[in-house]
Amino acid sequence: MRIAYYCQHVLGIGHFHRSLEICKELAEHHEVRLIVGGPPVDDVPKTITLVQLPGLQMDTDFKNLAPCNSAYSLDEVKKQRGTRLYSFFEKFRPEVFLVELYPFGRKAFRFELDPVLKAIRKGELSPCKCFVSLRDILVERPNDRERFEERVITTLNRLFDGLLVHADDTVITLGETFNRYPDIDVPIHYTGFVTPKSTPQSREKMRHQLSLAANEKLIVVSVGGGNVGEELLVASIAAFKQLNTDKNCRMQLFCGPYCPENTVQRLLLNLPPNAAVDRFSAHFPDWLQAADLSISMAGYNTCMNIVQAGIPALVYPFAQNQEQAFRARRLARKATITILGDTDLTEHTLATHIISMLGRTRYQADINLNGAVGSRLQIERWCQGV
Structure with missing residues (x-):
């Protein structure tokens, strides 16, 4: 046809x-x-x-x-x-x-x-x-x-x-x-x-490419297109600085193709060791397979990537309307998802959430x-x- x-x-x-x-x-x-x-x-x-x-x-x-x-x-x-x-x-x-x-x-x-x-x-x-x-x-x-x-x-x-x-x-x-x-x-x-499927053996391949040790944790932070979500990126970097990582934890941030360039430069200036910023990855599902925690907004595509990967996640719904919060609440019934609010974006509170979620295991949700x-x-x- x-x-x-x-x-x-x-x-x-x-x-x-x-x-x-x-x-x-x-x-x-x-x-x-x-x-x-x-x-x-x-x-x-x-x-x-x-x-x-x-x-x-x-x-x-x-x-x-x-x-x-x-x-x-x-x-x-x-x-x-x-x-x-x-x-x-x-x-x-x-x-x-x-x-x-x-x-x-x-x-x-x-x-x-x-x-x-x-x-x-x-x-x-x-x-x-x-x-x-x-x-x-x-x-x-x-x-x-x-x-x-x-x-x-x-x-x-x-x-x-x-x-x-x-x-x-x-x-x-x-x-x-x-x-x-x-x-x-x-x-x-x-x-x-x-939602797209990850490539076969993507966790092993991606972690090998990143030279991640078996005990090293990878946190992926993303904000979709990047028109909104700067506060989540900033908060994630601040919280990561609070962690006693000792090279056992890395953070990869994706700020989105439409993120303003001045925002990208501010993020780069404040990056701690073991953290990196890119705009976008065509292989984002593979990154989630390789990671141990996702921090993100709660848009449709990102939420489905999270559930497909079975990765524990902290999600921060866009506050201008109910859509993302509604979706996050429903998915949290079947998936390992914790919903963040504005008060959770302080560096100490978010760091506490990160430590807690890094202790959670992967899952397979009963979702089509x-x-x-x-x-x-x-x-x-x-x-x-x-």
Whole structure:
């Protein structure tokens, strides 16, 4: 089948990397195009063909869209994107169209999505099954929840053929953050959580590459894309200085590809011995296999990396909305996860948490992490009329 997958990331990289994992699985069996239009991303495998729309991202206040290329106005970029997206559908003629998040989010992009979706329904574009690709938890909408949910239901039921929820329904269900769940008319399928697998024997290989002794502990600290989370990086470095490591403990920090350069330089200036800072690793799951403790934010991708690795973890949920804290609490029921709050980021308190968690053993959680394969199989069933 010819499959088009639309993913618009505007702030972090979580949405993109979850979408990429699904596309990698689909590309092993079908012809896939991944449509993107956010800030630049790296490490896209050659098996995935990108369709690049003119870039849009959140502005510096995280409130409105802004062109990635400041030479163009927002209206100019919108017009270019709408034309290119529609033209792509005319030429590629996909049989399946997967849309990440919309209409449960990304309302600002309906200017380009609705014309395509409506044209498919009207028969003005070639026949195509349209499915939503949705993460586990929706961000709360305290001010316009009823209007938002009515808009979602109307768009979903009119323009889509199915809903893929990338979660394990024994952990989290969509109805817990979406009141109109019973009004969804299209088929719903829980795929399992989506996460990349580590490479075989990655713990042994990575520890050998790092020249880690058998009794040496490795702590990995990460903050996803790096737009937020500086306070966790700073606190982790301060706490690490409190540990009596005596060369028996190392810390590797990943500050994210979008972390401001001045923040990176401040971190480097304050690094203690046996600690290192990098922006990103394409082999992050392997790092977690090699490590003995993870300290991180609680975004979808990082949490799934943690559970897949079975590594004890300290997680610091993003405080601006409920999503990360909700996920962390649910996963902590089945995984060795301790949730940090602002008061835990003092150097002495965090050091105490680190020492405690370094004494915990690895585990294998009863959580479905096979979401990429689950997505492909269900798409194939729906397209076969099963």
